[in-house]
Amino acid sequence: MLRYTLMRLGIFAGCLVVVWGLVYSGLAPRGLGASNGMWMVLLALLISAPLSFVLLRGERDRASVQVVRKVDRMKANIEANRAQEDAADDTARVQGQAS
Template identity: 55%
Template sequence: MSAGKSAAAIRYTAMRFAIFVGCMVVVGALVQFGVVPKGLGDANFAWVILLALVLSAPLSFILLRKQRDAMSQQIAGRVDSAKARLDANRSREDGAA
């Protein structure tokens, strides 16, 4: 993607980040209330981030399927048009030679 990111990509990224932050808040609360172990020594913050990543990945995969499909269709369209331009340029060069 170039400088002008598509709206679908920005929306997908923002929603994925929101799911991660939500998971981080939930995991942090569970750690504070002792439901989930605090980790090893001073690794509490790293532990919360790791657990949030592990939880948010499958949630994002399931919950954001529609947005991911829309984004991939936009990207596939751009790739197809770039391939068509490249093929047109190649045929034009072959015709000139």
């Protein structure tokens, strides 16, 4: 998961450098007044999102498999705890009726 996040950040950083170069060379429009930095960040986000979606498909699939495994493991642990609690409750009821 960390690898996927770092790869997304890398693609964003690359897009930000390209957008910065295009804006300061005059090929892309500048923002209004002091909004130039925000304009470049938003434009880089807009470009990097579809690039990440296409370029990181395999890494995203691997990350989702890891997430599913963790969720399944947590569900199994919760179910095991629930079963232990049920067994302890049943034992307490049987002992309470025997007294």
